[in-house]
Amino acid sequence: MTDCIFCKIIKGEINASLIYEDEEVIAFNDIRPIAPVHFLIVPKQHVVSLAECSPSEQRLLGKILLLAPQLASELGLKGFRTMINTGREGGQEVFHLHVHVFGGGEALPKT
Ligand code: 5GP
Ligand code: ZN
Secondary structure, X not given: OOOOHHHHHXXXXXXXXXXXXXXXXXXXXXXXXOOOEEEEEEEOOOXXXXXXXXXXXXXXXXXXXXXXXXXXXXXXXXXXXXEOOOOHHHOOOOOOOOEEEEEOOOOOOOO
């Protein structure tokens, strides 16, 4: 996907504040954080959204979810919230699957 902002970050064409990278996954700080710590975990493979995932993405999705507590802990978070916006009606703005992880500071509001 040539016009996908996250694919450009993955290819190194756009700078991001990276916090994790391996052959399948990248994680970087959100450019507009909504909490003191706010990062995104993103598969390197261009998958549009959670709604486009199939059983073939099961292992990758599990890996991404398990990275959330690992990276949150490494960044000093005692608790965190995960969020996956799916589709325009679900608030998704970047159509490359990503998991938001955020926290820090006061306890997050319920909604
Ligand atoms: P969505 O609403 O699609 O779930 O979230 C997309 C997120 O990507 C937003 O929180 C937005 O701040 C973040 N974002 C958009 N463009 C960039 C960028 O170029 N760099 C980084 N680091 N984050 C971005
Ligand atoms: Zn992409």
